[in-house]
Amino acid sequence: MEWQELMRDVISETLEKMFFTIVEFEGEEENQPDQQLTTHINLKSEENKEVITIVISLNLSFARQLTADFLGKIADDITETDTEDCMKELANMTGGGMVAKLGGSYKLELPQPGEPSTEGGNAQEEIPLFVLGSPVGKVRLYKETSS
Structure with a gap:
């Protein structure tokens, strides 16, 4: 299975089962709003010396609504900390789904807010x-492979 197909499967399954949201991969390509929240998580394999970094960026309003759905609250009651924590949880669940599908020796690191350092x-x-x-x-x- 190619990477894109694998990622589509994992992110759609995670969003549907845990956040009650059905996501699509085609639609009207509009400019993304300036305010987005980004989080990332690394999957490391000692076996093949590979690091896979998953980066998730969501429009702020969508991230707030996902958080409200996940926590069972209304969006007006969601704090910035709630949203940041929920984004990290989304990255963690998505990373866990990738590990389950990839199998082998991949280990999850802790999710981090913001863009990753992806040199190389x-x-x-x-x-x-x-x-x-x-x-x-x-x-x-x-994907990064170290020698």
Whole structure:
């Protein structure tokens, strides 16, 4: 299974089962809003000396709504900390889903807010995320192999 297909399977399964949101991968390509929240998580394999970094960026309003759905609250009651924690939890669940599908020796690191340092990483194609045809964010994968 190619990386994009694998990532689509994992992110859609995670968002549907844990956040009650059905995500699509095609829709109207509009400019993403300036305010996005980004988090990332590394999957490391000692066996093949590979690091896979999953980067999830979501529009702030969508991230707040996901957080409200996940916590069972209304969006107006969601704090910035709630949203940041929920983004890290989304990265953790997505990373865990990738580890389960990849099998082998991959280990999850702790999710981190913001963009990763990806020097030397081989960027895979970006996967846009849509809900009801409107853009809500994107997922990127980076692969790095050390010698």
